[in-house]
Amino acid sequence: MLNGKVIVVTGAASGIGAQTARELKLQGARVIGVDRNAVVENVDDFYRADLCDPASIDRLVQALPKHIDGLCNIAGLPPTAPATQVLKVNVLGLKKLTLDLIDTNLADGASITHLASLAGIGWPDSVDTIKAFESVDFSTVDAFCQNHGIEGSRSYFFSKEYLVVWTHMNRWTWRERGIRMNCVSPGPVDTPILADFIQTLGERAEEDMRVMDRPASPSDIAPIVAFLQSDGAAWLRGANITADGGMSSMLTLARHGLA
Ligand SMILES: NC(=O)c1ccc[n+]([C@@H]2O[C@H](COP(=O)([O-])OP(=O)(O)OC[C@H]3O[C@@H](n4cnc5c(N)ncnc54)[C@H](O)[C@@H]3O)[C@@H](O)[C@H]2O)c1
Numbered sequence: 001m002l003n004g005k006v007i008v009v010t011g012a013a014s015g016i017g018a019q020t021a022r023e024l025k026l027q028g029a030r031v032i033g034v035d036r037n038a039v040v041e042n043v044d045d046f047y048r049a050d051l052c053d054p055a056s057i058d059r060l061v062q063a064l065p066k067h068i069d070g071l072c073n074i075a076g077l078p079p080t081a082p083a084t085q086v087l088k089v090n091v092l093g094l095k096k097l098t099l100d101l102i103d104t105n106l107a108d109g110a111s112i113t114h115l116a117s118l119a120g121i122g123w124p125d126s127v128d129t130i131k132a133f134e135s136v137d138f139s140t141v142d143a144f145c146q147n148h149g150i151e152g153s154r155s156y157f158f159s160k161e162y163l164v165v166w167t168h169m170n171r172w173t174w175r176e177r178g179i180r181m182n183c184v185s186p187g188p189v190d191t192p193i194l195a196d197f198i199q200t201l202g203e204r205a206e207e208d209m210r211v212m213d214r215p216a217s218p219s220d221i222a223p224i225v226a227f228l229q230s231d232g233a234a235w236l237r238g239a240n241i242t243a244d245g246g247m248s249s250m251l252t253l254a255r256h257g258l259a
Helices: 015-026 054-063 083-104 123-133 141-147 154-169 194-201 203-212 218-229 247-255
Strands: 006-010 030-035 045-048 068-073 106-115 180-186 240-243
Touching: 006 015, 006 083, 015 030, 015 068, 015 218, 054 083, 068 083, 068 218, 083 106, 083 141, 083 154, 106 218, 123 154, 154 180, 154 240, 180 218, 194 203, 203 247, 218 240, 240 247
Parallel strands: 006 030, 006 068, 030 045, 068 106, 106 180, 180 240
Antiparallel strands: none
């Protein structure tokens, strides 16, 4: 299905990124892994980069091939990481890498897929903060967090709210080049950072697990990312695909008194 496509996967060293690299290769893609940690499996090529450092992203973009058919932005930090680091990796690094690759490396018709989260479901309640974040960069993110009370685990939730909105907004920004952008929003997934989410959610985590029966496994999520990279997903633009064992359906109905 992905024969002949060159696809970059960030976060390829672990969890959902590692499984996505494996799935893309199984489907015939040439996979280029990117991570701050070394990747030895599932990739044809690997580039080490730190996505919270703009200079590292500049070097990565320079080094990557000049014809790339797809970008899967999967690297991310959990809610237990420092607030500004979370925004740098989950949003600012992701945006910089994406926009820079669009400028110089992405082919016409390329597909961009972000790993958002069920944590982004509350974005309609954060519209003013999301608008204010639009102009924030690596040098102003500390001040932004202070001015808008983004601290502790809120940073993770806000990072995913922003990412869902950014995806919707850029559904067809690069229309004349046929470059499209979508995201996937899992609920809890059994990866090394699942414990961070359980710690952050406290008792709510137990309730969530009852609704879902079990956390997802990375192999529940990777095929969805792979599908978004395929030509079969050409009509999906700015979509946020929920993959959460029914959690978002339940939360949305509950919010409107229908649960
Ligand atoms: N696990 C879950 O429950 C869950 C749920 C919803 C969404 N997500 C999202 O899925 C994505 C993948 O998470 P995961 O669960 O596979 O976690 P993980 O910790 O297994 O993988 C994250 C990867 O990102 C890399 N990374 C982190 N910071 C980086 C940086 N500065 N530069 C380069 N690479 C960096 C890590 O080295 C790691 O390989 C994240 O964006 C996460 O927010 C996870």
